[in-house]
Amino acid sequence: MSLYEIIGGLLSIIGASFLFLGGLGIYRMPDVYNRLQAGTKATTLGAMSLILGVGVVKMEDHWSWIVKAIIIIVFIAISNPISSHALSRAMYHRKKFPIIKSSDKNMDAYREVFEKQEREKEEKK
Amino acid sequence: MTYLVLIIGFLLLVLIGAAIYAVYQRDLLYAVIATGIISLVLTALFYILQAPDVALTEAAIGVALTTIIFIITIKNTVRFEDESDKNNQQKPKTE
Amino acid sequence: MIYIFYITLVLLTLGMIFSIIRFVKGPTAGDRTVALDTMTTLMVAGLVVLAAVFDRLIYVDVALIYGVLGFIGVIVIARYLEGAL
Numbered sequence: 245m246s247l248y249e250i251i252g253g254l255l256s257i258i259g260a261s262f263l264f265l266g267g268l269g270i271y272r273m274p275d276v277y278n279r280l281q282a283g284t285k286a287t288t289l290g291a292m293s294l295i296l297g298v299g300v301v302k303m304e305d306h307w308s309w310i311v312k313a314i315i316i317i318v319f320i321a322i323s324n325p326i327s328s329h330a331l332s333r334a335m336y337h338r339k340k341f342p343i344i345k346s347s348d349k350n351m352d353a354y355r356e357v358f359e360k361q362e363r364e365k366e367e368k369k
Numbered sequence: 370m371t372y373l374v375l376i377i378g379f380l381l382l383v384l385i386g387a388a389i390y391a392v393y394q395r396d397l398l399y400a401v402i403a404t405g406i407i408s409l410v411l412t413a414l415f416y417i418l419q420a421p422d423v424a425l426t427e428a429a430i431g432v433a434l435t436t437i438i439f440i441i442t443i444k445n446t447v448r449f450e451d452e453s454d455k456n457n458q459q460k461p462k463t464e
Numbered sequence: 465m466i467y468i469f470y471i472t473l474v475l476l477t478l479g480m481i482f483s484i485i486r487f488v489k490g491p492t493a494g495d496r497t498v499a500l501d502t503m504t505t506l507m508v509a510g511l512v513v514l515a516a517v518f519d520r521l522i523y524v525d526v527a528l529i530y531g532v533l534g535f536i537g538v539i540v541i542a543r544y545l546e547g548a549l
Contacts (some may be wrong), residue, residue, distance in 0.1 A: 245465070253468045256513075260475040263506055267479025270486045270502055276494045279486070283502040291509045294472065298516045301465070305519075312524045316512065319531045320505070327501055327535040330542040335494045337546045372470060379477060383484065390488075398541075402496050405537050406487070409500075409507055412530065416511060421526050428530045432504075436537035440544050 252301030259294030262286050276335050277342050284328040292317050377417060384410045395450045401439045408432055469517050476510045497541050504534040 269282025299313025341355065384407060391403035408431030415424035480503060487499040508531045515523035543549045 249465050253465065256468055256472055259509070260472040263509060264475040264479045266502060267482035267506070270499060271482040276492065276498070279495060279498050283483075283498050287502055287505045291505050294509045295512050298512050302516055306521060308521060309524070312521075312528065313512070316508070316524070316528050316531050319528070320508065323531065323535040324505060327538040327542070330539050331494060331497060331501070334542040334546040335492075338494075340492070340494070372473070376473070376477070383480075386484075398493055398544075399496060402487070402493075402500050402541065405500050406484075406503065409503060412526070413507060413511065416514065416523070416526055421523050424526050425529055428526060429533060432530070433533050433536045437540050440540050440549070444544060444549055 246304065248304050249301055252297045252299075252303075255293050255297030255300060257297075259290045259292070259297055262290030262293065264290075266290060275342055276340060277332060280328055280332055284324060288320060288324045291320055295320075373417060377414065380410050380414050380417075384414070397443055397448055397450055401436060401443065404439065405432065405436055408435065466517065469513055472513050473510065473517075476506055476513070480506050493541075493545060497538060497545075500541075501535075501538045504530070504538070508534065 263286075266283055266286035269286060270279050273279045273282050295313050295316050299310040302309040336354070336358065387403045387406045387410065391400040391407065394400045394403065408427065411431065412424050412428045415421075415427055483499045483503045483506070487496050487503075490496045490499065508527050511527035511530065512524060515521075515527065540549070
């Protein structure tokens with residue numbers, strides 16, 4: 245086994261574990277926002293690590309494996325937070341608030357802004 | 370090559386299950402999401418059966434175009450399928 | 465070396481099974497869309513691993529196209545749920 249295979253294999257196993265934990269979190273978590281966190285954050289890290297691992301393993305054969313792997317990693321890092329943000333924003337606008345109310349005021353600051361906007365809309369009507 | 374047979378069997382099971390779910394579901398939005406899963410699984414099947422060009426076309430059309438057209442259709446018509454769901458149409462369910 | 469890729473494929477399949485269970489059970493539309501999003505990312509990773517198993521460089525392009533276009537459907541569904549399409 246060469247050095248490339250050892251490093252790439254370790255990265256692949258770590259990434260696959262994170263992807264599996266993301267799927268498990270989607271099954272186990274109680275709320276939409278918790279599921280969104282498990283299904284997007286863990287999955288992004290897992291996919292990036294796994295694809296980088298495959299690129300490092302196959303880099304011995306041809307150098308363009310690692311180039312294509314890095315291009316896919318860049319696109320995943322751009323596109324995955326966009327969809328996650330759009331989904332959580334949509335669920336918040338449907339008034340599905342988190343079931344666990346946080347004691348930290350800063351974490352739920354958007355809720356006050358949102359309720360203020362709703363009140364202003366009703367006053368205008 | 371046994372692992373390929375196992376993967377193809379699993380993907381075919383998911384494909385048939387998602388198709389049956391999309392046909393029998395009353396809420397058309399859930400049916401559209403099931404159509405997205407069908408397109409995803411079909412891409413992987415074409416890919417494993419050594420046809421990457423067909424898989425590319427399926428990924429480009431099935432993921433983006435079909436979903437957008439169906440969602441615009443649902444937006445302009447009704448979300449619930451049955452006539453007896455008219456109460457749901459007038460005041461749409463929370464989910 | 466090939467066995468590491470087999471272990472990876474098994475783990476990806478397990479994650480996909482959990483996502484499908486959430487898609488069937490999920491009480492709201494948001495849960496089902498989250499399941500679709502996760503399955504898209506899992507499938508991109510799985511396509512790259514299968515390209516390494518088949519040992520063909522050109523197969524990575526399918527995963528690239530899927531990673532570029534996969535999030536458009538989720539964004540359209542989210543905009544519809546928000547009511548601002």
